[in-house]
Amino acid sequence: MASLSHPLKPRFLSTPKPKLQTNKCPTKVRMSFQESGPSIAVVGVTGAVGQEFLSVLSDRDFPYRSLKLLASKRSARKSISFQDRTFTVQELTADSFDDVDIALFSAGGSISKQFGPIAADKGAIVVDNSSAFRMVDGVPLVIPEVNPEAMAGIKIGNKKGALIANPNCSTIICLMAATPLHRHAKSFLPVSVPSSSNLNIRQFMLQTLILFMITYQAASGAGAAAMHELELQTREVLEGKPPTCNIFKQQYAFNLFPHNAPVLENGYNEEEMKMLKETRKIWNDMNVKVTATCIRVPVMRAHAESVNLQFEKPLDEDAAREILKTAPGVVVIDDRTSNRFPTPLEVSNKDEVAVGRIRQDVSQEGNHGLDMFVCGDQVRKGAALNAVQIAELLL
Ligand SMILES: NC(=O)c1ccc[n+]([C@@H]2O[C@H](COP(=O)([O-])OP(=O)(O)OC[C@H]3O[C@@H](n4cnc5c(N)ncnc54)[C@H](OP(=O)(O)O)[C@@H]3O)[C@@H](O)[C@H]2O)c1
Secondary structure, three states: OOOOOOOOOHHHHOOOOOOOOOOOOOOOOOOOEOOOOOEEEEEOOOOHHHHHHHHHHHHOOOOEOEEEEEEOHHHOOOEEEEOOEEEEOEEOOHHHHOOOOEEEEOOOHHHHHHHHHHHHHOOOEEEEOOOOOOOOOOOOEOOOOOOHHHHOOOOOOOOOOEEEEOOOHHHHHHHHHHHHHHHHHHOOOOOOOOOOOOOOHHHHHOOEEEEEEEEEEOHHHHOHHHHHHHHHHHHHHHOOOOOOOOOOOOOOOOOOEEOOOOEOOOOOEHHHHHHHHHHHHHHOOOOOEEEEEEEEOOOOOOEEEEEEEEEOOOOOHHHHHHHHHOOOOEEEOOEOOOOEOOOHHHHOOOOOEEEEEEEEOOOOHHHOEEEEEEEEOOOHHHHHHHHHHHHHHHO
16 A cells, blocks of 8 residues: 555645535546446535545546536536536436436435435436445445445446445444454354254354444544534634534534434434444344444544454454455554554545554453454545445446
8 A cells, every 4th residue: 555644635624615616636637538438427526425436536547428416406507627627516306317327426315315216217326325225125235345245236237227335434444444354253164063063053154243343433424514613613712712513512623522423212323323233234144243332533534443353263463463464455554663553644535444453352361352443534435435446346
């Protein structure tokens, strides 16, 4: 992986909202405009994820023959520069998806619920970033490095629309690191199971017993307006003024609090329950025990997570580190001597998920537990990049 030392890109820090007219795409000659490429629609293009979609499509030279940029009526007719061309934002309507092959949605759950099925009925393959369809039976919930097989058979070209869900950003970041360890543990199967045994074969295969997650989630996870509010509040607090609290109900700058998602009857909030349910669906393992506590921290961009895994079979920390070093999309930053480990700032605007603090959980005897600290840019790998990687599998 290239250096992880780049600071947070200034486009989000220095402007209240991402400036649509700012063309952050490099000026190199692009190969992505291709007559044979798919026709793409980006829904929610003016938002934090929508802007990142354009960045990722451009960075990966994703082929396209046409590009439709969609947002609310408020943004209709605004101009967006993309790859040396100027596009006009159009208002999202039921007619937006005629002749669209791939629709990348990031305009919130209610918009996805309303327009996702319309787009799929018209033959588009919808890759949706909201939670609208994640737990719907038959809708693949995909991290390309983890479970690409879940979307087998879905391709563009046969004019058959489909819905594919992008997991929650915190789920993606955690599972990018936890899955290679989980898979390794699973590969420690007994040579044979005695036919007389009363044990169910699943008991032998279930090797990750428990997954504990604590998240430290950035402002960008709540969208462009939340990033603006954190910047504004920081200035206000430093100037001795009362902080403006529009997006969050309490002071966010110089503070932290449990994730702002609604709290459910069982005491978990919706964000935490998403991580629990989505992990089981992605791992196709309804028996793995998962728990999470999600915290919102005053970081502008990129989430951090403290992850504890407990395995049925022992896994020592050196073996875990070696597994993670070769895991796709993962980089290990684990330097105990200089106390250097992943930080949100280091992974901001990066594709890879960084893992460090890999250590034996001393509360578990016999190397059955591991702790690690994971950081990932949730606007990028947690949303736009993951969705574009899914789209690449459709080509
Ligand atoms: N931020 C993240 O890290 C992240 C990660 C994973 C998933 N997600 C999910 O992605 C979605 C978008 O998140 P975000 O952070 O990008 O939010 P955001 O910055 O608030 O952007 C919201 C986008 O939705 C558009 N929109 C709102 N109402 C609309 C309508 N009636 N018709 C058409 N477009 C409409 C907005 O357009 P206008 O500018 O015209 O209002 C804007 O482009 C959410 O479902 C979120 O849960 C976000």
